[in-house]
Amino acid sequence: DTAVSQTPKYLVTQMGNDKSIKCEQNLGHDTMYWYKQDSKKFLKIMFSYNNKELIINETVPNRFSPKSPDKAHLNLHINSLELGDSAVYFCASSQGRLAKNIQYFGAGTRLSVL
Amino acid sequence: AQTVTQSQPEMSVQEAETVTLSCTYDTSESDYYLFWYKQPPSRQMILVIRQEAYKQQNATENRFSVNFQKAAKSFSLKISDSQLGDAAMYFCAYRSPNTNAGKSTFGDGTTLTVKP
Numbered sequence: 001d002t003a004v005s006q007t008p009k010y011l012v013t014q015m016g017n018d019k020s021i022k023c024e025q026n027l028g029h030d031t032m033y034w035y036k037q038d039s040k041k042f043l044k045i046m047f048s049y050n051n052k053e054l055i056i057n058e059t060v061p062n063r064f065s066p067k068s069p070d071k072a073h074l075n076l077h078i079n080s081l082e083l084g085d086s087a088v089y090f091c092a093s094s095q096g097r098l099a100k101n102i103q104y105f106g107a108g109t110r111l112s113v114l
Numbered sequence: 115a116q117t118v119t120q121s122q123p124e125m126s127v128q129e130a131e132t133v134t135l136s137c138t139y140d141t142s143e144s145d146y147y148l149f150w151y152k153q154p155p156s157r158q159m160i161l162v163i164r165q166e167a168y169k170q171q172n173a174t175e176n177r178f179s180v181n182f183q184k185a186a187k188s189f190s191l192k193i194s195d196s197q198l199g200d201a202a203m204y205f206c207a208y209r210s211p212n213t214n215a216g217k218s219t220f221g222d223g224t225t226l227t228v229k230p
Contacts, residue, residue, distance in 0.1 A: 040222070041222065044220070088157060092159075099209035100164075106158075107158045108159075
């Protein structure tokens with residue numbers, strides 16, 4: 001049983017399109033995150049939600065909009081996709097926001113914008 | 115802002131031998147957490163080991179251990195008896211208890227190759 005699952009695993013789309021990536025965790029955690037890993041493998045936080053409330057927004061363009069319908073889900077919607085959005089996007093979750101709490105990661109979604 | 119530096123983009127080790135991956139970080143905080151994550155070709159990020167800054171004792175998980183030098187802001191990962199399955203990209207990460215609700219700041223990663 002996958003703890004943090006993301007769909008789809010691969011996403012290929014044209015510039016200008018709108019796409020969504022879904023994330024679900026079955027760990028009972030109350031905090032979820034989105035990270036972006038670029039082509040150089042650099043991993044950076046994008047958003048974090050705690051109990052469906054946005055708590056981190058790391059100067060991500062407005063074209064990116066996270067949505068948390070409940071504590072177990074954190075979806076990422078991207079409008080007007082650009083070439084520079086091509087990356088691997090990771091969802092993660094933890095129980096609580098404390099630094100000591102372990103983050104569990106999904107397998108990532110590789111987004112390719114053509 | 116905290117920064118994490120992994121100065122070795124690539125490392126290689128012979129199977130069954132020991133390898134050490136280096137990580138340094140910059141912070142003005144006294145209490146924080148450090149992590150090593152493994153990312154194999156499957157892309158899945160897997161926690162290898164965690165160290166709490168207020169604990170002087172180095173964390174150990176089976177063949178994985180850390181050398182935590184707080185004054186030097188160094189957090190290296192030692193892999194003993196290397197196995198083929200250890201081949202992956204390894205990321206060092208810093209988490210502050212004080213800011214931004216537990217976000218992780220990652221280093222650039224070190225790609226480890228294990229030679230049979």
